[in-house]
Amino acid sequence: MPRLDTFQLVLQTGDSGPGAVPKYSINGFPLEFDDYEGGTGPGETLQAVAHPQSFPHTLILSGPEEGSWDIVGAEITYHCDGDEPYSLTLGEVMLDDHADLNLWYAKPPKVFDV
Amino acid sequence: MPSWFSKVFKTDEEEPKVSAPVPVDNVDDVDDDEEEEPLPEPRRVVNAPIVVGDAEASGYSDEIVIKAKMEPQSNGCTFLVDRPLLEGGMSFWAPDADTAYASAPLAAAIFDLGGIATVLIHGMTVTVSRDGSEFSPWEEVAKRVGGQIRAHLKSGMPVLDPEYRDKIADEATLTQQLQKVIDEEINPGIASHSGVITLNRVVGNTAYITMGGGCHGCAASTITLRSGIEGSFRMAVPELGAVLDETDHTSGTNPFFKELPAEMGM
Numbered sequence: 001m002p003r004l005d006t007f008q009l010v011l012q013t014g015d016s017g018p019g020a021v022p023k024y025s026i027n028g029f030p031l032e033f034d035d036y037e038g039g040t041g042p043g044e045t046l047q048a049v050a051h052p053q054s055f056p057h058t059l060i061l062s063g064p065e066e067g068s069w070d071i072v073g074a075e076i077t078y079h080c081d082g083d084e085p086y087s088l089t090l091g092e093v094m095l096d097d098h099a100d101l102n103l104w105y106a107k108p109p110k111v112f113d114v
Numbered sequence: 115m116p117s118w119f120s121k122v123f124k125t126d127e128e129e130p131k132v133s134a135p136v137p138v139d140n141v142d143d144v145d146d147d148e149e150e151e152p153l154p155e156p157r158r159v160v161n162a163p164i165v166v167g168d169a170e171a172s173g174y175s176d177e178i179v180i181k182a183k184m185e186p187q188s189n190g191c192t193f194l195v196d197r198p199l200l201e202g203g204m205s206f207w208a209p210d211a212d213t214a215y216a217s218a219p220l221a222a223a224i225f226d227l228g229g230i231a232t233v234l235i236h237g238m239t240v241t242v243s244r245d246g247s248e249f250s251p252w253e254e255v256a257k258r259v260g261g262q263i264r265a266h267l268k269s270g271m272p273v274l275d276p277e278y279r280d281k282i283a284d285e286a287t288l289t290q291q292l293q294k295v296i297d298e299e300i301n302p303g304i305a306s307h308s309g310v311i312t313l314n315r316v317v318g319n320t321a322y323i324t325m326g327g328g329c330h331g332c333a334a335s336t337i338t339l340r341s342g343i344e345g346s347f348r349m350a351v352p353e354l355g356a357v358l359d360e361t362d363h364t365s366g367t368n369p370f371f372k373e374l375p376a377e378m379g380m
Contacts, residue, residue: 057333058364060159074162093162102161102364112253114182114193114260 002080002107004056009033009103011046011061014070014092024103025060026052040069059104063095070094076103083107159365178264182256188340190232190243191256193263198238199273203318204282205236205355206274207348217278223266227258235273236320236356282319282353289316295350300343304329311343319355321347331363 036048179196208214214221221233229248308328
């Protein structure tokens with residue numbers, strides 16, 4: 001498992017969103033993003049950066065404390081120790097006051113033509 | 115001692131005060147109206163769909179396209195062919211060359227390359243592991259395996275020997291046999307870890323399972339599946355093909371780790 005030094009999150013909210021910048025959790029520890037721009041209100045885009053510098057068994061974006069959060073899409077860029085950065089695009093998902101979003105996807109295995 | 119320590123770990127000097135027990139003959143005096151507070155609903159983790167931007171259009175052409183994907187966890191390599199190799203849920207597992215030569219010409223052709231440990235054929239994929247006798251990088255070996263698969267398919271020879279295929283028991287029989295292994299061997303064995311295995315269905319000779327309880331989201335679930343469950347299955351049902359885990363180990367109410375108390379938040 002690689003050490004995740006930094007990850008960048010660009011997240012677009014649809015019709016409903018909490019407004020406040022959410023926390024993320026790595027291995028169950030809730031943390032705040034180190035830097036961000038924008039927000040998570042309806043129609044807003046959040047650009048956030050975190051430097052967990054840890055080995056992620058789990059990486060979770062906390063869902064709203066109340067109400068629902070309509071996420072139209074998200075792009076995550078991972079910077080792992082000793083490896084090239086890689087990105088992943090997530091599609092639409094709805095979170096509620098009992099749901100958090102999985103953010104951790106290990107680097108896809110190398111695929112090549114044979 | 116940090117302030118959060120006593121909230122997480124009970125210490126001798128901070129034993130919680132316990133109210134006096136109710137005498138047995140006064141049990142009727144206990145207030146029946148006092149109900150336990152319901153536990154809060156646990157939060158669950160959900161997955162958003164992954165958007166793939168460069169999905170390639172499929173369609174069979176004269177040229178057989180094969181892509182190789184490294185499998186870091188098993189030190190194997192999966193070959194995705196652009197057309198079905200086996201249909202109807204049929205799959206084939208070759209733990210050694212002798213099994214392959216007896217029943218599956220495609221697997222035998224791959225073993226002919228040497229240095230191969232196992233071959234699994236299922237749907238449009240061939241998964242190959244190596245026996246460690248050769249030190250060439252997978253990229254080189256994968257090209258030879260891909261060439262062998264392509265040549266075999268072009269030759270028109272069957273992937274699986276039709277006679278062997280006819281001998282495989284029907285789905286109901288395989289289901290019964292596998293369920294017996296789960297009930298009598300696997301689930302009692304993993305009960306000490308609070309794990310439970312469910313056989314969802316058998317299609318052809320391919321088994322689909324779910325890993326629940328303590329196995330759900332466990333970092334060692336792959337080892338349990340490959341070394342424990344598959345081994346028990348194959349001992350009892352040698353003609354079993356692929357065993358596929360349908361568990362989403364990253365979602366649910368407690369994937370990998372339980373959240374620590376909020377007081378420990380950093």
